[in-house]
Amino acid sequence: MNSIFEIDKEYVADTYARFPLELVSGKGSLLYDNEGKEYIDLGTGIAVNTFGVADDEWADVISAQAEKLSHVSNLYYSEPCAILAEKLCNRTGMKKVFFSNSGAEANECAIKTARKYAQDKKGGEYYNIITLKNSFHGRTVTTLAATGQDVFHTMFNPLTDGFLYANANDIESVKSLVCTNKCAAIMFEVVQGEGGVMPLDAGFVKQLAQIAEKEDILLIADEVQIGNGRSGKLYGYMNYGITPDIVTTAKGLAGGLPLGATLFGEKTMDVLTNGTHGSTFGGNPICCAGAINVLDRIDDRLLDGVAKRSQIIFDSLTGAEGIKAISGMGLMLGIETEKDASEVVAECMKNGVLVLKAKNKVRILPALNIPVDLLINALEVLKNACKS
């Protein structure tokens, strides 16, 4: 039989520059390849495996749900979907939730909602949405347009019209777009993940919220990557003392199953009505059961653990040989290295640690409950890989 590498190369579309590594199993923050080699995972499937791979409690919950009711159409009610929405609203103060399958879809829903809100209230010409340069909001034709990086804008034209890009941390650039265009919303990530793990300034975020309030423009927080406990609070925006009108999330929400959620606040809770939006798999009982388990476990004790682990990382890496700077928040961190980041990623992999890249940085997104001894071992490997 051909190797998995060969079969994959022949039959899977060539959109990913894969590493020559086949993972076959794992438990928590440990992964194993097809030759039995062990890896400490600091990537979590790009911020998905909130409690690591194949977490026992989570696996039990989703297995039980799979045996009870695996899927049901949104034409009917099902308990996991309703209970998850209730929990998300209770934990955030938001009022209603739309479930989908991914971050891009959660953002598409937010964009549709913003446009409908503006159209209903001010008129159809108020369709523009301001996003930030260096942002990332997904890979559909509309969320690519929302993404404020030119590199994504050339291949699939024409992209969806009506997106304007302001400079991150430059409130004058936002104001000038608001003054000269008819806008529906401002959409942003409090930490720009794919853009190089760049947190926004607190003052800038507060001013965004003030402008949105004053102009009746919706504030959309894209919490797809930083959300669900990774920042040290349940959602990243909670570190900034603001209340968005719409919050989007996915990735870590269901701890390893595809689930997107768009949370609506007071202003936006009734914008989408019967027939205006939908998703076959959105609110799937297994995904929602997994997410209930994840959400219930993101409590104060776990969040304290996130802060503690984050501090361990900063203490260990700050000033280490070959490391120039660390950016980010909680357990979503970018490490600027003297060596090329790709070289560091490859060296770590050789030595049994999986890390990621974001732009020119090494990016780490460990499980929120990664055992501290494993984390310390992984940081030693990472530091060695950064040395010249």
Ligand SMILES: Cc1ncc(COP(=O)(O)O)c(C=O)c1O
């Ligand atoms: C901030 C942000 N928004 C949206 C997305 C798109 O999410 P998905 O790949 O689940 O569609 C990502 C993915 O990296 C992201 O980081």
